Amino acid sequence: MTSLSLPAPAKLNRLLRICGRRANGYHELQTLFQLLDHGDTLYVTALTHSNDIDLAPAMPEIATEDNLIVRAARLLQQETGCRAGARFKLEKRLPMGGGLGGGSSNAATALLALNHLWELKLDIETLATLGLRLGADVPVFVRGHTAWAEGVGERLVPVDLPNSWFVVIHPGVAVSTAAVFGDDGLTRDSAIISMRDALDGADADAAWRNDCERVVRARYPEVDRALTWLGQYGAAMLTGTGACVFCPLESEARAIEVLGRVPDEWHAFKAQSCTRSPLHQHLGIA
Numbered sequence: 001m002t003s004l005s006l007p008a009p010a011k012l013n014r015l016l017r018i019c020g021r022r023a024n025g026y027h028e029l030q031t032l033f034q035l036l037d038h039g040d041t042l043y044v045t046a047l048t049h050s051n052d053i054d055l056a057p058a059m060p061e062i063a064t065e066d067n068l069i070v071r072a073a074r075l076l077q078q079e080t081g082c083r084a085g086a087r088f089k090l091e092k093r094l095p096m097g098g099g100l101g102g103g104s105s106n107a108a109t110a111l112l113a114l115n116h117l118w119e120l121k122l123d124i125e126t127l128a129t130l131g132l133r134l135g136a137d138v139p140v141f142v143r144g145h146t147a148w149a150e151g152v153g154e155r156l157v158p159v160d161l162p163n164s165w166f167v168v169i170h171p172g173v174a175v176s177t178a179a180v181f182g183d184d185g186l187t188r189d190s191a192i193i194s195m196r197d198a199l200d201g202a203d204a205d206a207a208w209r210n211d212c213e214r215v216v217r218a219r220y221p222e223v224d225r226a227l228t229w230l231g232q233y234g235a236a237m238l239t240g241t242g243a244c245v246f247c248p249l250e251s252e253a254r255a256i257e258v259l260g261r262v263p264d265e266w267h268a269f270k271a272q273s274c275t276r277s278p279l280h281q282h283l284g285i286a
C-alpha cells in the first residue's frame with residue numbers, strides 16, 4: 001500500500017503541575033495526558049521516484065518547511081538515509097495553539113505513517129525519541145496511550161482512566177506557550193507527587209488542576225469567561241497552556257445538551273476519551 005488516511009487525535013491535560021525550571025529554561029512538569037477520539041485527518045502518499053516532501057493545503061500561519069509534519073518527514077529522511085518522498089494532505093480541525101496538541105499529533109502521525117510506508121522498521125521507542133526533538137508533546141502521541149507524564153512530558157506511564165465525555169470550547173484566542181511559561185506570575189513550585197496519589201490517593205482532590213490557569217485567565221479575558229461559563233456544568237479546566245477549556249461530562253447525551261448551549265461566539269465540540277490512540281487502532285499497533 002502506498003497511501004494511508006490516518007487520524008491525528010487531540011489530547012487534554014487533565015492536570016498540569018509545574019514543579020521546577022531547568023537550566024535551559026524548560027519547565028519540569030507532571031501531567032496526565034488524556035487522548036480523545038476527535039482530531040485532524042492526515043492523508044499520506046509515499047513517493048518512490050522523488051525525495052520531495054510536500055503538504056497541502058498550505059497553512060498561512062506556518063511556512064511549509066516549519067510545519068511539524070514536514071519537519072517530521074525530513075527528520076526521518078536524515079536519520080535513516082531513506083531516499084523516498086511523501087505527499088501530505090491535512091484536514092485540520094484542531095485549533096492551532098489551542099492546548100490540544102494538534103501540531104504534535106500531526107507530527108506523530110507523520111512519523112508512524114512514514115515508518116510504515118517507507119518500511120523503515122523503527123520501533124516505537126526510537127520514534128518517540130525522534131519525536132521529542134520536534135516538541136515536548138510528540139512522544140505521547142507516538143506511544144498512543146493515555147498517560148501520566150513527567151520531565152517535559154517525555155517520561156510516560158500508560159494509564160487507564162474511566163471512560164468519559166467532554167465538551168471542549170475554543171474561546172477564539174491563540175495562547176503563546178512560551179509567553180505563559182515566561183510569565184513572572186507563574187508558580188513553579190508544585191510538590192512532586194506520586195502518580196498513584198494523584199490518580200486515586202491522598203492528593204487526588206488537590207492534584208486535578210492546572211498551574212497555568214491563573215496566569216492564562218489574567219492574560220486572556222476570553223479564556224477566563226469561557227472557564228466561568230463552562231464551570232456551570234462541572235469541573236471546567238484549561239488544557240495545557242490554553243486557549244481551550246474543557247469539562248468532563250457523564251454521558252454523550254449530557255455533552256450534546258451542554259454543547260447546544262455554548263454561546264455562538266465560541267467554537268466548541270464534544271469528544272469521548274480514548275485509552276488507546278485511534279491512530280494506533282487504525283494501524284493495528286498493539
Ligand SMILES: C[C@@](CO)(OP(=O)(O)O)[C@H](O)COP(=O)(O)OP(=O)(O)OC[C@H]1O[C@@H](n2ccc(N)nc2=O)[C@H](O)[C@@H]1O
Pocket residue numbers: 013025026027028029031098099100101104134135136137138151152153177178181239240241242
Ligand atoms: C505544557 C504543554 C502541556 O501539554 O502545553 P501545550 O502546548 O499543550 O499547551 C506542552 O508540554 C508544551 O509542549 P509544546 O507545545 O510541544 O512546547 P514546545 O514547542 O516544546 O515549547 C514551546 C515553549 O514553551 C516553553 N516550555 C515548553 C515546555 C516546557 N516543559 N517548559 C517550557 O518552558 C519554552 O519556552 C518553549 O520554547
Ligand SMILES: Nc1ncnc2c1ncn2[C@@H]1O[C@H](COP(=O)(O)OP(=O)(O)O)[C@@H](O)[C@H]1O
Pocket residue numbers: 062066067068069095096097098099100101102103104105106107177240242243
Ligand atoms: N501541523 C501543525 N499544526 C499545528 N501547529 C503547528 C503545525 N506545525 C507547526 N505548528 C506550530 O506549533 C504551534 C503549536 O501548535 P499546536 O500543537 O496545535 O498547539 P498546542 O501546542 O497549544 O497544543 C503552533 O502555534 C504552530 O506555530
